[in-house]
Amino acid sequence: MAISPLRARLALKTQEASFICRRCLHNQPSTTLNFRLLRNQRAIPSRPPNKPIPRHARPQTTTANAHKPPSSPLAALSQTITRRASPTSASRTTPHPSSSSFPATSSKSVAYWLLASATSVFGIVLFGGLTRLTESGLSITEWRPVTGSFPPRDESAWEEEFARYRLSPEFKMLNSRMNVEEFKKIYWMEWTHRLWGRVVGITFLLPTVYFVARRRVSARMAMKLVGICGLIGFQGVIGWWMVKSGLKDDLLETGTHPRVSQYRLATHLGTAFVAYLAMLWNGLEILREHRLLRDPEQGLKLLETLRHPSLRTFRRSVAGLSGLIFVTAISGALVAGLDAGLVYNNFPWMGQNILPPRREMLDPLYSHTRDNRDLVWRNMFENPVLAQLDHRILATTTFTAVLALWAYSRYSPAVRQLLPRAGRMGMLGLVHLVSLQVILGISTLWYLVPTPLAAAHQAGALALLSGVLVLGGRVWVPQRTMRLVRNAVAQAQGQAQGKSGSLVGQRGPDAMIRAKIARPVSA
Template sequence: MYYSLRNSLNNLSRARLTSKVFSIPSKTCRFQRVRGGYSYTKRENCNTPSSKERQFTCQKETVFRSFSLSRLNYLLQESTIPNQLISRNDSTISSSITYTRPIVGYWLLGTAALVFGIVILGGLTRLTESGLSIVEWKPITGVLLPITEQQWEEEFERYKQFPEYKKLNTEMSLHDFKFIYLMEWAHRMWGRAIGVSFILPAVYFGARGYMTRSASYKVIGLAGLLGFQGFLGWYMVKSGLSEELMDNPGAVPRVSHYRLVAHLGSAFLLYIGMLLTGLQILRDAKIAKGTFPVSISKALLNPAINVFRRSAIGTATLIFLTSLSGALVAGLDAGLIYNEFPYMGKNIVPPHNELFSKVYTRPGDVFAWRNFFDNPTTVQFDHRVMAMTTLGVVIALWIYSRRVPITMNARRASNILLGVAGMQATLGISTLIYMVPIPLASAHQAGSLTLLTSALWLVHLMRRIPPLIVKSSVLKKL
């Protein structure tokens, strides 16, 4: 006889179902945890030929996989509380929960702040054209700064062998070279500091057992992304040191804008991973300690906010893509093409022959698609469109937040997101009109990451908590 636990969920709550199943005597049924979920075994006795020595009993077993409890197991693994212990004597989830220590979350947030800082410093390095001043990659000995005048002269002579000096900076003095060298050196040293501040604590926390298995996997993934980010940095610089730039009379000695986008994009992904993982660890610790308000948890289960939750994720994704389009603008110096707003020349849309110029096409191209990545005019126009679209989406999300029953913290986050979006749009227009001055351009780049941070905070606040945890006594009753 087959019993479907999935159909039973329509009439009973999950907590009551758990209590009922566990309360059935073991002689009648058996409820055990298996890989991927739970199994329910029904035993039925049937008559068999008797024996003088021993009475045999035929047991007929039927195994059912509980869809609901398998889903619960999946949700708990998705959070950083993978080992929920379900009590057989209690109808609620046991308060004995393994979780990642809060100090790990604070460490990840601190490291994310360092990544935020290096993004700003990297933007300044790009704006001051300092990125090609150090022409060698020395991970260990590169930490030593030239001290004597002779050492500075040697570094300057190395710099003179490459296209940037030969084409742009032939009149540069040693004093000017020291400035751009120190900018690039500080950028690289900050990167090394992030590596040390991430790897050493990660090893310590892992050795002491401060992290759950899922959190450990995330930290390992972030460590790999951090190493890849360092490799991308040198790979990007190497593109600006190529001697092939000397063979093309019109070429400008600068790093590849494609590699610049990859370098910035990976830094953003690293920041996103550290920020969201740190916030999630801190929230899971509150749940495990019983200090997370159950009222907020129940509010996050309201189906009326599902559309808003997905909209917040979509808005954060759009902000990320808009930031990458801004990296293309920086890599091509496209901000210097048209310096008025909202017009580009006589119209809002530049002439068609400028948007889709044949100069940027290659033989065999079906469509002039390379203009979207190589044409400074098209790249600037695309960034304008994406920026204004992002601003409109943020405004629409804020208006929508007034009409759905989100939590007070989420409402506050949507207000902050709207304010930062307005500030970022103002900085972008000002940077364009004033022909990309360094202070405004740096503030605009910092604003893009601040805007993304605001969106990610809203996404985190809207994240659901597994329903069985909400129904348990683990959460704080308010």
């Protein structure tokens, strides 16, 4: 009768509580309750409540006992707890249907879609270069994000479009003898480029909404995808901002060639590069996580090897090299915007010497102040001679840095021993890419910037950025990747211990009861 109130309380809490606290397992009254519960199941002779139960007399809870009809409220409570905490219960293997949490890793399908999107962006960057080289970018003088998707359908619409183009500075200064049929050729180039940009935006936005809504990506990846969507939309705005600069007479000096602002062109190209690299990096990161999690123990060994102090210099050098290549590519956009490739067309000389005359490099004509405070930076970004020289210096430095890093990875004993085969192959591929890019750049100068070579040179810059990013993905170790692999190793070890019958790491009320009952008897 002394424990009847406690029985009543436990019976009332059966629907609410699914656990037994430690005090109920270790305190003296709870020991008595557990003893009486087990006595109802196995007819153990009764003992006084104030004496502990011998360990050899504590029976094991079996699955068969859980299906027997309960003989008391406490027995019913025990069977309910056993069913809820059983390792074979469906609730431990099947997630709750209403769960809205993001997974720890993103799906492989997301990675393949990101890589396909990166390929599309690579193509539109190459096509945009062709549009600029054929001087077709200023053929459409209006920005209509929706209605601009439809080209002119009849001759009257073509005449209206051509009439708007005749008002532009490019037509007045360069193409005053152009007719409608010639106008159609440059119009289709620019229209295709703009339509391709819309396709890139739609094919990225809609899958992003689907993958996030269906929880196919991690929470971190969902934020990245939303950021890339915003970057693509911003890229369209920058594209029109760039084209608009070539449609104003006040931006042109007397006798100059009608063209867009080199600052806006570099911004437009740099934003496209960032969007492309973001898609490529995240797609490769997802695939790398799945490859490492396929065999967590081997993956952890690989990551720990890459984090070795002897590889720290190599990893940081790859990061610095990626920044150098990006800056060199942006300087190439300034060269393209200023048509600086047509100034000096020999290499390695610029005229009769390695360096052009100082008067040409630092021309006071480009300064906008009386005291020439802006002489240096104005010439760097607005003088074609100095812009080409800067690009040559950056390109030569990039080529030398890649070769030096390759030599370091090959002839340093520590780096050669620790660097995995994938890292060595990535480093060798980067050497091939930078060599090809140097050949394309010099050939473009020698042959007075022909369209095929210039377009190939721009594509080579993006390919070189891709190569250094792939190399970085093989030697850098993000904290999140390390944490995922470590958790996978710990989970695999816990499952192995569970299969061998160990009770270490198990949780839940049933595991606590079994651990207390199965405690070995002292000698």
